[in-house]
Amino acid sequence: MKRATHISELREIIALEKKRGRVIALVPTMGYLHRGHLSLVERAKKTGAFVVLSIFVNPLQFGPNEDYASYPRDLERDANLVEVAGVDVLFHPSSEEMYPRPMVTYVEVGQLDSVLCGAKRPGHFRGVATIVSKLFHIVQPDLAFFGQKDYQQYLVIRRMVSDLNLPIEICSVSIAREEDGLALSSRNVFLTLEQRLEAKILSQSLNEAEACLQAGERSARKIENQLREKISRHCQGIIDYVEVRDAGDLSEVTTIERPVLIALAVKFGSTRLIDNKVVEVDRHV
Ligand SMILES: Nc1ncnc2c1ncn2[C@@H]1O[C@H](COP(=O)(O)OP(=O)(O)OP(=O)(O)O)[C@@H](O)[C@H]1O
Ligand SMILES: CC(C)(CO)[C@@H](O)C(=O)[O-]
Numbered sequence: 001m002k003r004a005t006h007i008s009e010l011r012e013i014i015a016l017e018k019k020r021g022r023v024i025a026l027v028p029t030m031g032y033l034h035r036g037h038l039s040l041v042e043r044a045k046k047t048g049a050f051v052v053l054s055i056f057v058n059p060l061q062f063g064p065n066e067d068y069a070s071y072p073r074d075l076e077r078d079a080n081l082v083e084v085a086g087v088d089v090l091f092h093p094s095s096e097e098m099y100p101r102p103m104v105t106y107v108e109v110g111q112l113d114s115v116l117c118g119a120k121r122p123g124h125f126r127g128v129a130t131i132v133s134k135l136f137h138i139v140q141p142d143l144a145f146f147g148q149k150d151y152q153q154y155l156v157i158r159r160m161v162s163d164l165n166l167p168i169e170i171c172s173v174s175i176a177r178e179e180d181g182l183a184l185s186s187r188n189v190f191l192t193l194e195q196r197l198e199a200k201i202l203s204q205s206l207n208e209a210e211a212c213l214q215a216g217e218r219s220a221r222k223i224e225n226q227l228r229e230k231i232s233r234h235c236q237g238i239i240d241y242v243e244v245r246d247a248g249d250l251s252e253v254t255t256i257e258r259p260v261l262i263a264l265a266v267k268f269g270s271t272r273l274i275d276n277k278v279v280e281v282d283r284h285v
């Protein structure tokens, strides 16, 4: 596995592979890798592409009171993991390399930024879209892989690629979970034992909401209220949001008739976890 910290080095490596006719796949991450990240690599490898994995904790997507400074980092452990997983090149630039001077140019994401995590983390998706756009320009991949755990992020990137006519196929990968259902996340490492045990309620309550929908419930507000009630009853986490929205464009839903995203964010102390489920409904129930 090759490693690059400078944009120019990475560009040289990729130019050579493109000359050889290789398809290029990009897996953007913030590091502290787990099985969820490795499932993105696995999917990328399966395409036969030359796989570039980036690790960069992007300051632009963190709010002033968020966890940029304390975000978990362990580059050497990550490098070993991705080498074993078969990544072809690991790109881990410094902040100075990615942002040599204060930015004046950003990618704005409009409507999609105004709900769910976008509403709770002002400027977050502008930061995500801007860094992902920079990575896309640096790597010029044919394919890029994103996890459904960050479903809103996946929609934002898909829309950015469409709006800006970028010739990149955006591939989404399903959520990798612990045995008890908790979605894998780099931030899980910050949970106390008690919080870790309680956190399984998030995926359990999403499964229950799905069962309710499959049984014929069609009121989005009822589903949200049931979820809130269950989470509040079974854990000390503070609900940031619990919402049912259209799975295609995140618009508001009252009566569920199309595929919906059931999404939630819950804070366990200072650790904010997100999870979601996309549910297709049978129109004839
Ligand atoms: N459990 C998971 N299953 C599938 N994909 C995941 C999972 N966790 C993260 N990813 C994906 O990996 C990519 C990089 O995510 P990131 O490095 O932010 O990891 P993370 O574990 O989501 O971190 P955090 O939850 O602390 O934000 C994103 O596309 C994200 O959706
Ligand atoms: C896509 C991403 C790497 C951009 O910094 C980040 O938001 C993440 O890890 O999901």
Ligand code: BAL
Residues within 6 Å of the ligand: 030, 061, 062, 150
């Ligand atoms: N996976 C999203 C990165 C963040 O929370 O900033």
